[in-house]
Amino acid sequence: MNNLFTYTGSSSFTEFLGAYAPDLLPSRMQAPAVPVGDQIPHATTIVAATCAGGVVMAGDRRATSGNIISQRDIEKVFRTDDYSCMGIAGTASTGIEMARLYRVELEHYEKTEGRSLSTEGKANRLATMIRGNLAMAMQGLVVVPLFAAYDPAIDGGRIFGYDVGGGPYEQRNYHSIGSGSIFARGSLKKLYREGASPEDTVLACLNALYDAADDDSATGGPDVTRKIWPVMAVITADGFRRLPEEEVSELVQTMLAGRMEDPDGPTAPLR
Amino acid sequence: MSMPFGYASPEQIMRDRAEYARKGIARGRSVVVMQYADGILFVAPNPSKALHKISEIYDRIGFAAVGRYNEFESLRLAGIRYADINGYTFNRNDVTGRGLANLYAQQLGMIFTESIKSLEVEIVVAEVGDSQAEDQIYRLTFDGSVFDEQGMAVIGGQAEAVAGRLKERYKDNMPLPEALEAALVALTEPGGERPPATQLEVAVLDRGREHRKFLRLTGPRLERLLKTVKSETKPDKPAEDVSLPEPPTAPDGDIDTGSAE
Numbered sequence: 001m002n003n004l005f006t007y008t009g010s011s012s013f014t015e016f017l018g019a020y021a022p023d024l025l026p027s028r029m030q031a032p033a034v035p036v037g038d039q040i041p042h043a044t045t046i047v048a049a050t051c052a053g054g055v056v057m058a059g060d061r062r063a064t065s066g067n068i069i070s071q072r073d074i075e076k077v078f079r080t081d082d083y084s085c086m087g088i089a090g091t092a093s094t095g096i097e098m099a100r101l102y103r104v105e106l107e108h109y110e111k112t113e114g115r116s117l118s119t120e121g122k123a124n125r126l127a128t129m130i131r132g133n134l135a136m137a138m139q140g141l142v143v144v145p146l147f148a149a150y151d152p153a154i155d156g157g158r159i160f161g162y163d164v165g166g167g168p169y170e171q172r173n174y175h176s177i178g179s180g181s182i183f184a185r186g187s188l189k190k191l192y193r194e195g196a197s198p199e200d201t202v203l204a205c206l207n208a209l210y211d212a213a214d215d216d217s218a219t220g221g222p223d224v225t226r227k228i229w230p231v232m233a234v235i236t237a238d239g240f241r242r243l244p245e246e247e248v249s250e251l252v253q254t255m256l257a258g259r260m261e262d263p264d265g266p267t268a269p270l271r
Numbered sequence: 272m273s274m275p276f277g278y279a280s281p282e283q284i285m286r287d288r289a290e291y292a293r294k295g296i297a298r299g300r301s302v303v304v305m306q307y308a309d310g311i312l313f314v315a316p317n318p319s320k321a322l323h324k325i326s327e328i329y330d331r332i333g334f335a336a337v338g339r340y341n342e343f344e345s346l347r348l349a350g351i352r353y354a355d356i357n358g359y360t361f362n363r364n365d366v367t368g369r370g371l372a373n374l375y376a377q378q379l380g381m382i383f384t385e386s387i388k389s390l391e392v393e394i395v396v397a398e399v400g401d402s403q404a405e406d407q408i409y410r411l412t413f414d415g416s417v418f419d420e421q422g423m424a425v426i427g428g429q430a431e432a433v434a435g436r437l438k439e440r441y442k443d444n445m446p447l448p449e450a451l452e453a454a455l456v457a458l459t460e461p462g463g464e465r466p467p468a469t470q471l472e473v474a475v476l477d478r479g480r481e482h483r484k485f486l487r488l489t490g491p492r493l494e495r496l497l498k499t500v501k502s503e504t505k506p507d508k509p510a511e512d513v514s515l516p517e518p519p520t521a522p523d524g525d526i527d528t529g530s531a532e
Contacts, residue, residue, distance in 0.1 A: 004356075005349040005378055013355055020352075024360060079482075104359050107483075111327050111351045 013108035014101065014129065026097045027132030037140020041070040043095055045180035045212045045219040046077065046087030048148045048159045049192055050173055051201035054236035055148045055157025058205040059087045060180070060213060061228050062220030072223060077231040081106045082239045084122055084149035089178030090142040098129055098143055105129075119151040123160040123168040131166035146177045150235045157235060180212030180219035187211035190268035198234045202243070206230065206255055207265050222252045288389045292413040295391030296338045301428035301458060303437060304335050304395045304420075306406055307450035310477045310484065311397045314454040317472040325474045327485035329354035329366045331399050333476045337427025338392035338413075346375060346394060368398030372409040372417055380415025389413045393426040399476035399484050403444070425457070433457050447475070452500040468494045 009015050017025055041063040048057040063071040077087045078099040086102065088095030105125055110116050117125070126147050133143055147160040147168065159175050160168040174192050176184040191204040209230050213221035222229055229248040234241050243251075259265055279287075302315040302324055313335050315324040324343075326334045328350045336343035353374055358366045375394060383389040390413050398407045408420040418424075423441055425434040437457035445453065451473065459465050473488040473496075480486060488496060 004352050004374075005345060007348075007352065013359075016352060017356070017359070020356065021360070101359065104355050108351065108355050112348060114321075114323060114326075 011109045011112040012125070013105045014125075016108075017101075025132075026094055026101060027129065027136075031135040032139050032141075035140035037091065037142065038066050040141065041065045041074075041092045042218065043074060043076045043089050043092045043178065045176065045178035045184055045209060045216065046089055046146045047176040047181075047184045047188060047205050047208045047212075048087070048146055048171075048174065049188060049201050049205055050157040050159060051198045051234075052195050053156060054150050054198055054234060055159060056198060056201045056205050056232070056234050057085055057087055057146070057148045058202070058209055058230050058232045060209050060220045060230050061223070062218065063092050064218045067217075069220075072220065072226065073228045075231055077233050077242075078103065079233070079240045079242065080122075081110070081116065083116070083152070083235055084119075084147065085233050085235060085240055086126065086148070087146045087177070089144050089146070089181070091136075091140075094133065094136065094141055095143045095145070098133070098145070102126060102129060119149045119153070119158055122149060123147055123170070126160070127162060127166040127168045130162050130164070134165060137164040144177050146175060148235065150237060150239075152237070155237065176208065176212075178212075178219070180209075180216035183215040184208040184212040184219075187265075191266065198236065202232055202234065203251065203255070205232065206251055210255065210259070211265065222256065224256070285384075288383065289414060292383075292389045292391045296393050296413065296427055297429070299337050299427050301430055301433040302335045302337050302395070302426050303423070303433065303454040303457060304333075304397055304408055304426075305423035305437065305441065305450060305454060306403060306408070306443075307475075308403075308444045308446050309479055310399045310475055311406055311408065312447065312450050312454065313397070313472075313474045313476075314451065314458065315472040316458055316466045316470055318470050323472060325472050325487075327474075327483065328371065328396070329358060330363055330482065331476065331484050332366065332368050332371060333397045333399075333474065333485050334394065335397070335426065336392055336394040339390070342390045343392040343394060346378070346390075346392065349378070350375065350396075368396050368407045368409060372396045372411060375411050376415045376417045378415075379411060379413060383414040393430075395420075395424050395426055397424075397476060399478045401478065429460075432460075436461075448496060448499045451496060455500070468497050 003020060007016060043063050044060060046059040057077050059076040061073050062069060063074040077085060079085050080103045086099055088099060106117060106122060126145060142164055145162055149158055151158050159171040161171050161175050162168055174188045187208040191207055210221055213219040229252050232243040232248050300316045304313050313325040313333060317324050322340055324336055326347050328334045334347055334350060350371055354366045379390060392413060394411045396409045400406050408424050410418040410420050410424045423437055440453035440456060455465055473493055475486050476484045477486055478484060
């Protein structure tokens with residue numbers, strides 16, 4: 001117990017954990033000798049887009065192992081503090097653990113120092129964590145996060161992408177990760193409006209997820225019979241807000257009604 | 272081991288240490304920790320904006336301390352490490368105020384018996400529960416004794432006098448403005464001047480908040496709250512408008528400011 005009291009390192013929880021209980025760090029796990037990626041559930045598509053005064057993040061609910069749907073209602077968008085969230089794609093288990101650690105990391109700094117990390121600081125910490133997972137990624141346990149935050153310095157949302165080696169890469173306007181990301185990004189490219197209201201941006205993200213699910217077998221669409229809807233989160237100056245089930249349900253129903261008429265969804269004007 | 276020149280009995284050593292610590296702690300200002308209707312209120316007269324006496328430890332746990340800053344700061348940081356480690360290893364709900372109080376008690380007791388100088392600190396660990404009955408306030412003294420306080424705790428300075436004044440005004444289920452008023456009255460010597468908002472450190476553990484219950488009340492928010500406290504007439508706005516924007520920390524309805532007598 002003693003180095004709880006005498007530890008003199010930085011305000012990083014991960015660093016302290018490395019000194020105090022290194023086994024608990026996800027990045028210190030023994031990398032398996034053979035690739036095991038296909039046998040472990042994978043999380044799929046996450047989209048994020050900036051809106052007026054903030055940012056929106058949305059994720060589908062499917063996890064797959066190869067051709068099997070391993071979970072229908074997994075949650076892959078995590079609130080990390082009052083003004084930020086992250087979504088994960090890739091190995092679900094490692095990703096969830098990483099999100100849990102990352103949340104403590106941000107909180108630990110905030111409590112220790114009496115102030116929040118800067119948005120860049122938050123993005124950099126996540127990059128270090130992802131880089132620490134590189135050995136695992138080489139054996140198929142890839143985790144790629146998407147980080148979105150409200151930055152009080154610019155009074156707006158910011159989005160950071162990563163690759164297996166870390167990052168961060170700041171993204172303009174919108175970004176998507178996961179198996180369905182190609183389709184989601186294509187959809188957002190046409191539906192995204194700069195400076196649109198959070199409500200409209202939520203709709204754009206919802207449509208992007210639908211388009212991803214439409215063309216990617218690993219991305220789950222809205223499950224109407226089981227009433228499983230995507231996780232939608234909005235971060236503004238008021239903080240992180242996950243849209244309640246009923247609200248998302250209503251949005252999804254409206255979107256589905258539209259798609260009944262036009263299965264490809266809204267069209268962007270040609271000129 | 273050689274016998275030191277000038278033998279002192281263990282009783283004498285302990286007494287001296289205790290007296291030394293008591294003197295150091297009594298030198299500062301008092302800190303009040305008390306229950307109110309929606310959680311636990313912390314009030315400390317503190318001119319410094321940077322050196323906090325009150326802090327968040329975990330989702331439901333707050334910390335208040337008096338005495339030597341460097342000593343209680345290291346206790347505070349250790350508490351945060353303990354809480355974060357446990358919450359990460361097990362689950363966020365598995366971090367308890369009782370566990371933290373025990374950790375502090377061990378450390379304080381060990382230092383008191385083994386070091387030349389005991390820590391000149393007195394601390395409060397408070398945990399807000401789902402209901403008022405589940406709230407916990409632990410007071411820990413420099414020698415590692417733990418006191419399970421009911422409703423309120425006063426540490427540092429003229430603690431007994433302050434506690435006496437607070438007891439006169441303390442009631443169960445006080446709304447936030449009324450509780451703050453009671454704390455300020457208790458912290459002000461009779462006939463003395465009340466510290467202005469800039470000289471106050473105020474925080475709450477509000478059971479109505481999501482995720483992290485701890486909230487520091489500063490700037491305009493605190494000034495508004497203090498104004499409600501001061502005004503002799505009952506304000507016509509519900510309490511939540513003057514305290515916290517979300518979620519409410521006081522029930523709807525008129526506020527009894529506690530000062531209109």
